Amino acid sequence: DTEVTQTPKHLVMGMTNKKSLKCEQHMGHRAMYWYKQKAKKPPELMFVYSYEKLSINESVPSRFSPECPNSSLLNLHLHALQPEDSALYLCASSQEATLPSSYNEQFFGPGTRLTVL
Amino acid sequence: QQPVQSPQAVILREGEDAVINCSSSKALYSVHWYRQKHGEAPVFLMILLKGGEQKGHDKISASFNEKKQQSSLYLTASQLSYSGTYFCGTEAVDSGGYQKVTFGIGTKLQVIP
Numbered sequence: 001d002t003e004v005t006q007t008p009k010h011l012v013m014g015m016t017n018k019k020s021l022k023c024e025q026h027m028g029h030r031a032m033y034w035y036k037q038k039a040k041k042p043p044e045l046m047f048v049y050s051y052e053k054l055s056i057n058e059s060v061p062s063r064f065s066p067e068c069p070n071s072s073l074l075n076l077h078l079h080a081l082q083p084e085d086s087a088l089y090l091c092a093s094s095q096e097a098t099l100p101s102s103y104n105e106q107f108f109g110p111g112t113r114l115t116v117l
Numbered sequence: 118q119q120p121v122q123s124p125q126a127v128i129l130r131e132g133e134d135a136v137i138n139c140s141s142s143k144a145l146y147s148v149h150w151y152r153q154k155h156g157e158a159p160v161f162l163m164i165l166l167k168g169g170e171q172k173g174h175d176k177i178s179a180s181f182n183e184k185k186q187q188s189s190l191y192l193t194a195s196q197l198s199y200s201g202t203y204f205c206g207t208e209a210v211d212s213g214g215y216q217k218v219t220f221g222i223g224t225k226l227q228v229i230p
Contacts, residue, residue: 106149
């Protein structure tokens with residue numbers, strides 16, 4: 001199974017709502033990532049988890065709260081978002097997050113398209 | 118620091134060739150290439166490690182010149198399925214030893230019949 005799944009596919013939320021995005025992989029990867037992608041822009045790294053520990057936080061506002069309950073799951077909890085947070089949120093995984101290697105390709109999920117009203 | 122990609126857009130007829138360039142002002146550990154079709158997730162094409170290697174995948178190949186901190190993606194005999202936005206990602210290791218990939222702005226490639 002070389003797939004990364006994400007739910008939901010689409011999400012519309014108000015600025016006072018609390019919601020969560022979910023990501024799952026069963027490839028035995030120990031690194032998982034959250035990216036944010038605005039239209040016609042490249043993916044921007046938000047968070048990196050390595051062996052279920054938060055390793056990189058790219059100065060993301062606290063209204064985004066990541067969680068890695070186990071090696072296969074990654075969540076992104078959303079609270080009090082702003083309309084400018086509307087974007088495609090991509091989850092990815094790779095074998096390792098330490099040391100560059102030929103095997104460190106990132107597998108991306110299909111993304112959650114988030115709209116904040 | 119975001120790598121610089123060029124060109125930003127290119128239109129090809131089927132069977133034509135194209136080159137997409139990626140450069141960085143920082144020393145690189147590796148360069149990643151991905152393709153993203155409209156409404157879909159980015160799909161991995163290849164990783165090139167420092168050491169000046171080249172790789173090929175079907176009719177898509179790439180080179181990495183470590184000294185110049187540049188990589189080029191070569192698409193030969195383009196097919197309609199090659200259409201999409203191509204991103205290069207330059208890899209750096211942060212102070213904690215963790216891999217970070219920063220993507221370039223992307224090159225939108227359209228192959229027409």
